[in-house]
Amino acid sequence: MMTNPGFGGGGISHALFSLFPIIFGTVFVLVIGTILVKSVKGVSQWSSNNQAERRKEWARVVTKRTQVYGGSGDTSASTDYYVTFELPDRSRLEMKLRGAEYGLLAEGDTGTLDYQGTRFHAFQRE
Template sequence: MIKGISTWSSNNDAPRLTVPARVVAKRTSIHGGGETRAYNHYYITFEVDSGDDRMEFQIMDFEYGQLTEGDSGDLHFQGTRYLGFTRKREN
């Protein structure tokens, strides 16, 4: 719980950034099950334009379904907090 509060506070202090990026991977993780309810967690890995850095963020299920590996656009984030992804339309 303390780690969560620390991360939340650190994210609040971080600047909001927008960088060109590309979706390079998608994955899910299931937690719980058995005698408790199972929960899906959805993750997207982005590669920034320089190609040197990759960042993985947990995202909502509806957005997970809308993004495809290879999509390019602008990644919006604050620290480790995912804020959104604006896909660039190809001509």
């Protein structure tokens, strides 16, 4: 009697069906783990910024950049806006800004940067 290597007789299909819960479980754990890690990092950064001293000091806009993500298929694209400021001690801070704030700055601008940790509050151009 010959066994059918298809669906009823085991073989490759049986191995795939028995591996499916393991693969699905692994992907599920990775997705949930990634969400948890990003959430913990976000809360940690938020808390760190709240505890940091709010500072106002002279700065120069060194560079601007954008990061576009999403936008495949029927989903819309989103854009994050970043500006790098150089402080008097030559250290640099890259901060995420809203689009309206980003649009008002140009590379080379100098003025007073108001920030708290990595949180941008304002930039008053000279």
